[in-house]
Amino acid sequence: MAHDGRRRTVAGRTLVALTALWAGYSLLNFALGGRWWLWLLADLVPPLCFLAVPLVLLALARLPAARPVRRRLVPVLALLLITGLTRSGVNWDALRPGEGAGPTPAGAVRVVSWNTEYWDTTDDPDRFYRYLKAKDADVYLLQEYLAWVDERPTPIDELARIRREFPGYHIAVLGEQVTLSRFPVVARPAVGPARGTGGGSPWREVFERGKVLRTDIDVHGRVISFYNVHIPVQLDILRSPLTGGFYDEVHRRAAARERQYAALLRDVDANPRPVFVAGDFNTTPAMGDLDGLRDTLRDALPASGTLLPGTWNTEGLGLWRLDWAFTDDQLRVHRYDFDDPAGLSDHQAQDLVVSPAP
Known part of the structure; x- marks a missing residue:
């Protein structure tokens, strides 16, 4: 006893x-x-x-x-x-099918957002472009248009091939972000820190400062602002946490993340056009970094039937949703899928169908 x-x-x-x-x-x-x-x-x-x-x-x-x-x-x-419950990342709306925005109207726009993991530089290029083209999206918001050489991001130039593979598409590039659109791009307002860069700026400077690529796109006579986002990752895994440099780098990246989030939120708040924001935010549902955006815009997740969206790491357990899509009340989301990248990236692709609200 x-x-x-x-x-x-x-x-x-x-x-x-x-x-x-x-x-x-x-x-x-x-x-x-x-x-x-x-x-x-x-x-x-x-x-x-x-x-x-x-x-x-x-x-x-x-x-x-x-x-x-x-x-x-x-x-x-x-x-x-x-x-x-709200921090777990579970999509509770998936348990209530039929709660979406209704039937997809004619003229709806298919949007794909995807972190490509160093573009095609670590894959078979032909297979990479086949995967992208098979999406048949009207608008592509793509991140990591770069190579990784000697543990450093390095610029690449594949614009000629992109034009061959996507004839008729309009192309916008900012550092490591690429936006492709079947519809005309009528404006490219710089957002936040990217305003200090220009055509003569070194690529590395644009890469560091330009983490939000805004393109205003004329879709059937109505201009919609698409924001292609890649918020910096919070740590450098190549540094040892037993060194002061590791924490200095975390501090530096935290400041960079805060600047990008604040600039994005200011731009969205001041933008009267319909707004679509998507990309790799390197931020999970449990993190407070997204609170400002979640208070201002609507997460597209209710349109998805995925109960537990884990967009990263597709090469592991996939327990983190780092990739997000948001809209304002001027857009409706009819479909939101998370697609297997077929071994081409460690991020799932976000595949959405949206239309302007009446």
Whole structure:
């Protein structure tokens, strides 16, 4: 009996400690996410943990050994579960089919947004272009139009082939972003830090500063602003976390991310046109960095039937949604799919059909 009592005491204390640790992390995530640069490292936790951890702890609380602490822990774990529902990345709208924007009207626009993972430089180029062309999109928002050489981003020039593969498309390039459109591009307003760059700027400077490519596109007589976004990743995996340089780089990138997010939000707020924003945000559903955009625009996710969209890493478990698409209330989203990149990238492609609201 004494042995059973000690076992229950140890089990109860362990469960209390685990609950306290997760509650502390969850609370700090609310308080520090998107506000403190160092929290970017803590934000690497897969968002699904906000659902999975409380559920596992609730299951453990049902064991006989946890009976002495069960009454106190269950309400806490239930609260953690409820508060984690919106941060888990689960698409709850997928459980309610038929809640979309209705039938697709004539003249709707198909948009594909995709982080290509160094364009075709690590793949069979012919296969890469076949994959892109098979999407038959009206507008392509593509990221990582570059090569990776000696652990550094390096410019490439494939405009001649792009024109051959996509005859009749209008092409806009900013650093490592490429936008292709079947419809005329009537304007390319610079956004945020990119305003300081011009035709004579070094590619590396444009690459660092130009992370939002805005193209105003005339779609059947109505101009829609398409924002092609690639927010900088938060850390350099080639640096050791045991060195000060690792944290200096995280701090620098956090500042760059904040500048890009703020500039994008200001531009969207001031833009009277219909707005479509998509790309690789290097930001998960649990991170506070997206709060401004989510408060201003609408996530296209309700139009998707995918219950757990994990757009990265397709070469692993795919537990992180880093790629997003947003619209304002002047556009309707009829379809939103996440497509397998067929080994050409570590990101899924976002495939959407949108139309102007009446």
